[in-house]
Amino acid sequence: MKKVIKPLITETTLDLVQRNWYTFAVPLDQNKNAIKELVEKQFKVDVTSIKTIVVKGKTKRSLKTRKTTRASNWKKAMVKVKEGQKIEDFDIGA
Secondary structure: OOOOOOOOOHHHHHHOOOEEEEEEEEOOOOOOHHHHHEEEHHHOEEEEEEEEEEEEEOEEEEEEOEEEEOOOOOOOOOEOOOOOOOHHHHOOOO
């Protein structure tokens, strides 16, 4: 099964790119070693550091039926790459 990591593009993550930190949404079952291998293989960069956090899913309430639904949890990974390298997916051409 192919594991997919998706770049997270926000104002905050674009500011972190200036300091070589890149942010991705990754599968919940991946650990730091697996994330490092995925990023290095997919983007051809050298990873020096990784920080991860599990983001809790939001609860939403329907006004008509008064039922609450909860989005699933997901994992965010912040990856620092070697100085001088960059990931092209985060280049928005400012």
